[in-house]
Amino acid sequence: MAKKQKKSAKTPSAPLPLSDLLRLPHGPVDLSTLDPRATPGFPGKDKSDAPAATEVIGPELSELQERLYAAGRAAEAGAPSVLLVLQGMDTSGKGGVIRHAIGLVDPQGVKIKAFKAPTADERAHPFLWRITRELPPPGMIGIFDRSQYEDVLVVRVNELVAKSVWSARYRTINNWEAKLAAKGTVIIKCFLHISAEEQKARLLARLDDPSKYWKYNPGDVDERAKWPAYTEAYEAALEKGNTEVAPWYVVPSDRKWYRNWAVAQLLLEHLRALALGWPPADFDVAVERKRVAAS
């Protein structure tokens, strides 16, 4: 494939690949040891540098996304796809990441799905049925706002199914993700890690601003009361789901500006690793040039 760049890539790299810095090590997970206010790899001093740092990602991210899309158009079944999974407590910023990080690329190349509580129809099927239907086609970037992991998170915490059922799901998810990766889907799983104090501040902020009332749900306070149980469930999901082909990234998310930059940067690094060129012409360029000129 042609390697010619459409625009020169001027993006300076983060000191280390962020994928290395945020990748969860294998083994037991203790979230209390991971600082939600940390800013690893950020190429600047503080919040004031965030707009510039994110802006610098934009052009390269945009071009790499276009190459992926072009590959999908040219080769369909053979082209890769990307799946970005966003998980995190309420107010951790899944929506904010989509707005600010995914908003950097062409919306035509993105397929976004927010998973809510399953419908009666969905519950009548195996839990991965509704997830599989929303996977990105070749050439596309799929974004999951919540995901297959809800079936071992909210389901486990609220005992919506028997322990024997949810405890078997970790392996089911591992196998499903392994098959997906083998078929050419790059899986990027991000846990947006916030502190209980930050969640409280964000809930109060929604109540202080009439333009944010619509984001507030009284039920969120009931879920907040189960913070320790959710933490335990997340630690299990992160540990058991942390495979070679589909590792977890823990994104410190108490600082929104870091979180948005970090997810954009993770996406950029994974797209770079695909090393996609532009699809070659499947027609005779000289012949076509004459046809157009004569038209």
Add this chain to the structure above:
Amino acid sequence: MAKKQKKSAKTPSAPLPLSDLLRLPHGPVDLSTLDPRATPGFPGKDKSDAPAATEVIGPELSELQERLYAAGRAAEAGAPSVLLVLQGMDTSGKGGVIRHAIGLVDPQGVKIKAFKAPTADERAHPFLWRITRELPPPGMIGIFDRSQYEDVLVVRVNELVAKSVWSARYRTINNWEAKLAAKGTVIIKCFLHISAEEQKARLLARLDDPSKYWKYNPGDVDERAKWPAYTEAYEAALEKGNTEVAPWYVVPSDRKWYRNWAVAQLLLEHLRALALGWPPADFDVAVERKRVAAS
């Protein structure tokens, strides 16, 4: 509803509403009298002012889109939606508009559908069946890259059905759009108007740049040979589809920078006209504040 603005709206208005300037007058349409290189209403001198003009639209467009989305979340069936229909000859820039104009808003609030040649299954249904399924839900902005009008354009030009069939479709489309508008969908139909010379230049540009080969389709030259027949079909579709509730806008599109700005501005003006506030709280704010504070 609360009218408080989240951010102050600093966007200077175009001299006249662009909706007035680009709205197609009623009556017979002669595209040869409409200049595809014109730049009506553009608040600047030339291309060099386009990035700033488009940037200035961004924040207000983004906030109005969020209000629409919030209305959809709060009131579902009762909330309005927006449908942006993009039509135009090959290379007129339907994809470019989505990338640059629609790229200004939160991708979570946008539902994009590109209509290709209908499948066997779709052809077994009335022609509006597949269109209806892709309409935006309340609170969403739907983008149609090609639309119901293909059934009186490519179908008419290539005689894919009998004249008696396609000629009845104008009225069917009018009635369908009228019902849609009555149910609360704001319909913005844009014809991206390019010249035959500009199309030739854009096709040649795709053949001169290996990063654009994937956009080139030899079949486009065959369609280009039918330019007069397409012009006639477009003139009929524009005239007959130009109703009060779903008027056509003719967007001069030989200059890409004008085209992208103009569609963003049209979308902005239609969202402004909805005059949406933020949904009121459906809970007791004081009670919830205490609950969160105690949590």
